[in-house]
Amino acid sequence: AQTVTQSQPEMSVQEAETVTLSCTYDTSESDYYLFWYKQPPSRQMILVIRQEAYKQQNATENRFSVNFQKAAKSFSLKISDSQLGDAAMYFCAYRSFSGGSNYKLTFGKGTLLTVNP
Amino acid sequence: GAGVSQSPRYKVTKRGQDVALRCDPISGHVSLYWYRQALGQGPEFLTDFNYEAQQDKSGLPNDRFSAERPEGSISTLTIQRTEQRDSAMYRCASSLTSGRAHEQYFGPGTRLTVT
Numbered sequence: 111a112q113t114v115t116q117s118q119p120e121m122s123v124q125e126a127e128t129v130t131l132s133c134t135y136d137t138s139e140s141d142y143y144l145f146w147y148k149q150p151p152s153r154q155m156i157l158v159i160r161q162e163a164y165k166q167q168n169a170t171e172n173r174f175s176v177n178f179q180k181a182a183k184s185f186s187l188k189i190s191d192s193q194l195g196d197a198a199m200y201f202c203a204y205r206s207f208s209g210g211s212n213y214k215l216t217f218g219k220g221t222l223l224t225v226n227p
Numbered sequence: 228g229a230g231v232s233q234s235p236r237y238k239v240t241k242r243g244q245d246v247a248l249r250c251d252p253i254s255g256h257v258s259l260y261w262y263r264q265a266l267g268q269g270p271e272f273l274t275d276f277n278y279e280a281q282q283d284k285s286g287l288p289n290d291r292f293s294a295e296r297p298e299g300s301i302s303t304l305t306i307q308r309t310e311q312r313d314s315a316m317y318r319c320a321s322s323l324t325s326g327r328a329h330e331q332y333f334g335p336g337t338r339l340t341v342t
Contacts, residue, residue: 215270
């Protein structure tokens with residue numbers, strides 16, 4: 111079974127600065143998806159960014175980018191020019207592509223990001 | 228509808244009572260997923276459906292938990308004889324198909340409190 115580990119329960123950053131959230135995962139599969147979800151105080155789940163394992167190029171979405179290291183099974187999220195609205199719980203998630211019908215997401219425990227003005 | 232909806236948003240029930248949680252996926256979405264999120268934790272998979280067929284129920288904690296999607300649209304997660312440890316946020320997600328490229332869209336969740 112796949113596992114996802116987020117080793118930083120809490121992180122803080124000053125507004126306008128850059129912060130990196132860490133995520134590692136364990137899998138024996140070669141093809142899969144990785145995601146970062148944001149959960150603001152409203153507790154909605156919002157997709158921030160996703161990475162396909164077979165793509166070597168790191169995904170980017172505006173101020174959000176990832177550092178995907180497949181051999182190291184590492185998938186960190188970098189937030190540039192942090193804004194107050196970025197304050198939230200961030201979850202790293204794994205989705206396998208085993209060829210079957212089960213595409214469930216496996217989540218880490220989350221990192222609570224605080225943005226200081 | 229604009230997104231996945233769930234009802235009720237909040238449910239307080241007494242230990243031993245049965246509860247039914249409803250999920251209305253995005254129109255046309257074939258795949259539907261149920262997750263449970265304890266406080267301070269990430270969501271954990273419970274079960275999923277393609278159309279009306281239940282695909283994987285390995286995440287259901289025990290036989291008090293069941294789910295159905297009889298017409299391939301709305302789904303109900305039922306918890307019988309609730310216990311305090313069942314208190315959590317229950318989330319539903321849907322995707323266009325179960326295909327690899329299709330994002331899961333999450334609903335707002337039902338916060339269940341068992342007293």
